[in-house]
Amino acid sequence: MSSGSIEKPVAAPYAATSNSVRRVMVIVMAALVPATLFGFWLYGWPAVYLWMISVAAAALGEAFCLRLMGRDARTVLGDGSAWLTGWLLALSLPPWAPWWIGVCGGLFATVLGKQVFGGLGQNLFNPAMVGRVALLISFPVQMTAWVAPLPIFDAAAPGPIAALAITLKGMQPAFDAVASASLLGFAKTEMARGVDLAHSLLQAPLQAWYGSRPGSLGETASWLIVAGGVAMICLRTITWHIPVAMLLGIAVPAALLHAVDPARYLDAGTHLLSGGAMLGAFFIATDYVTSPNTPRGQIVFGTGCGVLTYVIRTWAGYPEGVAFAVLLMNSLTPVIDSYIKPRIYGRDRRGAALEPGK
């Protein structure tokens, strides 16, 4: 009897996890679904179109680069990472932004943010945030044109055809009334005019606990984002370190300064529930490729993201700082990784062998 014939030699181990890159990306996308659907409901058809355009542009940018490199675009796109990048980008955009914002952002993200570095796993910066920041700097007007919530089934909301016109030609005069400001932007503008928070917040744009407020497409429903994030932690797709550290990094300085001067500094709750804090903490900063590998490194990274977000929101020229904070900390990831390493069995933290006597 002759048994066993091998096509090619393989190395141990001969068993492997059923986990895969595609599975990871699918879990993250599934975790994004509730917040995304909420954004579609809250901002109507223009948001749906913008999401589709951003995702398609990101995938197209990736496919184009892969073709240039002579790689098989279909298998690489199958890992889902480009789609996820486009998705995250769309969630961070003003929901009624014109089509070319989505196209430019998607292409920026996967072409400049990812493929020029060598593709998946090689990029230094979070591709979605590269796309968002490039848009913010290039097109500040369109990128800060927020709209008041106008749920999709509302009589005043644009239907699919009218929404198409908004997406293709930009915001129409007929819907001008819905233009609004985000809370962070409003507070910053009023502070710049010399009106302190005690007075300005009385006229602030309406905030609803469940996320009905002006803001980015998928960033307003904090509770749905947290639910998605917690689901990812339970499925062990991400760990708690970066989200908790980042939220604390925002909340602690906000609470301290708010206690010192409530008229100048917004409270911690407002900071946590505004802008991209939750989306950033659970979905953006936790990007594997651009964050540190060790739990302690992740805590340093998350804290840095949070504190920088607070600093930019409070003292810098932009009302929102999550994207900048994440990109700045991305650039520090290699440094954090080279300084913060796990302790090796049988060695001390510096790597010297333990004394046998101890």
Added chain:
Amino acid sequence: MWGGAARPVVLVGQKVLKGQLLAQSQVHISAPIHAPVSGRVTAIGEVTAPHPSGLGLAAITVESDDTDRWIETDPVADPFALAPEEIARRTAAAGVVGLGGATFPAAVKFALGKRLAVHTLIVNGGECEPYLSSDDRIMRDFAEQVVEGARIIMHAIGARDALVGIEDNKPEAMAAMAVAAAAFPEVKIRPVPARYPMGSDKQLIETLTGKEVPADARAAEVGVLVHNVSTCAAVYKAIRLGQPLVERIVTINGAAVAEPGNIFAPLGCLVDDLLAYCGLKEVPARLILGGPMMGTLLLHGRVPLVKGASGILAFTAAEAAVPEAGPCIRCGSCTRACPMGLLPLEMAAHIRAGDLDGAVGYSLSDCISCGCCAYVCPSHIPLVQYFSHARGELSARERARLRTEAGKRLAEARLARLERDAREKAEVAARRKAERTAAKARSGTVKPEEETT
């Protein structure tokens, strides 16, 4: 890992009895080989090694006469009356090696334990790998042998206690061992979490004693010595029954096996015969000697069962499917999985770029090749293969460096010798000349012109 080869002491055509010495060990780290069956020596030559290279391995072939007649044995009624050195000598003579897979001669470890004043013997009942259940079986069915073997080893190394670590998913083994050890308070049965690689020495020592074995040091240096349960049973047989190591328990498993199980198999029997004994449902797509995490790939089943083989796995095509490797997404799964606290992704990245020294800087030498990192990698990167490649390259470099140094030393020695020869020749010439001159001076016939010629 092979010790020094043993030298045959039988001739082709010679009749041998079961347990008769076939080959004697020549060096310190080596073990003798005994006939696993009675019969006739039919060949002394090479067979295919149980290794993916399929290279030859020196072997003695014995054809069984199907009577299984034992050679006269020398049982010891009370091993505790023997001197520790005598136990080590008998264990060495019986060819007992570590049966967990490392196949390190047991007696060499005894001597080490005695020299370093080991106080605790750790009996490893934490199954080495998934799929394997031979340790479990040994503990359930031969608990008395394991406990007595452990006590004999304690006597041999002068240990005060024995800690038997048994994974908590083996309640039957735990119960059987507890009964067998009930009369011996110094033998303590301890449950350990069933979490691979619990069967690894370092992890088991840490779990049982809370101590870490320092890097580049041996377990004995923290006062413990680890022996597998099968090794304990083999020591029992070697001392109490006087039987050398001629058989071992082996797990036959894998989806291609019709009746998977554990069997006592004579050493040297063919893997194919063992698989035929258990029956095959289909032609296996992959054969593995050992476990699925650290085992050795077999090219075919016409290789002998060796002392370190704890399992034979016959995988179906579905089990053997290897997913295509993708790019590293730095998810850190490998880092979380590594029982040694290493950063497999960083080491692999350096090795991939050809920077082996960079990988050494990430403590490549501490890797125990357990395969956890490669198992959990969602991109299915063959991380262990990277590390094995780097280790091979580094040891090749080291050998080349030693060769160069040896060559340099030889060249320098030659130069020194030539210089010395030249100097000595010159000295001899000068002395002769001086003697000649003196002789001529004595005879008084020196002619001045001769001096100048």
